[in-house]
Every structure is written in C-alpha cells, then in structure tokens.
C-alpha cells in the first residue's frame with residue numbers, strides 16, 4: 001500500500017497548477033437524459049427484473065438523478081466552490097479541520113466510499129474560510145474516485161490555492177465494494193494520506209498533525 005501511495009504522490013506532484021485548477025474533463029459525447037434512463041432500464045432487465053412493474057416504474061429516472069447528483073463535482077470548479085474566500089492573514093499556525101464527512105463513489109464498481117477526511121495546512125500569508133475546506137473535499141468526492149487520488153487532489157488543490165508552507169490530508173474510509181461483495185469484510189477501512197511541503201519534510205510537524213487527528217474529542221459525537 002505504501003509503495004502504491006508513494007508512486008501516486010510522485011505522479012500527482014508532477015501535475016502543474018493549471019491542470020489542477022482546470023475544469024473537469026468534458027464528456028466525450030453528449031448523452032441525453034432519455035438515453036441514460038434507457039440504459040438503467042436495460043440494466044434492470046439484465047438483472048432479471050421487470051422495469052415496468054409498479055415499484056420500479058420511476059427507478060431508472062431516480063437512479064440517473066441520484067448518480068448525477070453524486071457526480072456533480074465534475075461540473076464544479078475550484079473558483080466556483082471557493083467564491084473568493086481566500087484571505088490574507090499573517091498566522092503561521094497549523095489550521096486543522098477534522099472529521100469532514102465524506103461520501104464518494106469508487107470508480108471500479110460505482111459503489112459508495114464512506115468516510116472522513118482530516119485536512120491541515122500551515123499558512124504562509126493566505127488562509128481560506130474553514131467551511132470552504134469541507135466544500136473542497138465535497139467537490140472532489142462527488143466524482144468517480146479512488147481514495148488515493150481523492151486524497152492527493154485535495155492536498156494539491158490547497159497547495160495550489162494558498163501556497164502554504166504545507167498541507168496534510170488523511171482520509172479514512174470504508175468501501176462498500178469491499179464490504180458488500182468481494183472480500184466481504186465489514187468494518188474494514190482504508191487510510192490514505194497526502195503530505196505536501198513541510199508535512200513531508202519535517203517529522204515533527206507531521207507528528208503533531210498525526211497526534212491531533214488521533215485525539216478523539218469528547219464533544220460533538
């Protein structure tokens with residue numbers, strides 16, 4: 001796992017800022033709503049169901065609507081999500097937003113990834129509204145993902161935006177494709193991290209972050 005992550009981080013570090021800020025990939029072909037609904041109908045037929053029975057009558061439409069919502073991050077850009085909420089501030093203390101709820105879909109099975117993200121950065125003249133960090137996580141989560149890439153995208157976006165001294169992102173998540181099928185291991189979860197700048201180079205800073213995210217507060221559930 002560690003080796004895979006390291007390779008991946010090298011790859012993403014080679015991406016330049018423009019690529020990270022670019023709007024999401026354009027669809028190759030315009031697909032109509034009707035075509036999408038028909039595809040879900042075909043899927044239901046293939047599963048041995050009758051898509052026209054009462055309970056399933058509107059299911060294809062609902063599935064398409066739900067999937068569009070769950071992947072709406074493709075159609076958002078950082079600019080739109082942040083809406084100018086970057087401020088000048090002379091603090092150099094670590095900012096940490098913990099336990100950001102995360103709902104995504106794995107790109108291999110289109111099944112849910114459910115977890116939490118912890119995001120920290122050490123500013124260098126620029127800070128961002130705290131709620132915007134959660135919005136940023138949400139934007140990347142609402143795409144078809146692998147957990148490693150999601151983790152790296154959040155870190156790289158913040159690095160590009162704020163040019164901070166460093167960024168650390170840890171995601172802990174459970175993958176329904178592992179829990180409900182395949183190895184069927186309920187309770188298994190995967191932890192990924194992306195460390196940039198001082199979090200990658202300075203062991204003490206990294207350790208402080210790790211300690212902070214391990215501490216479980218007694219408030220807030």
Ligand SMILES: [Zn+2]
Nearest residue numbers: 106108109177
């Ligand atoms: Zn999967």
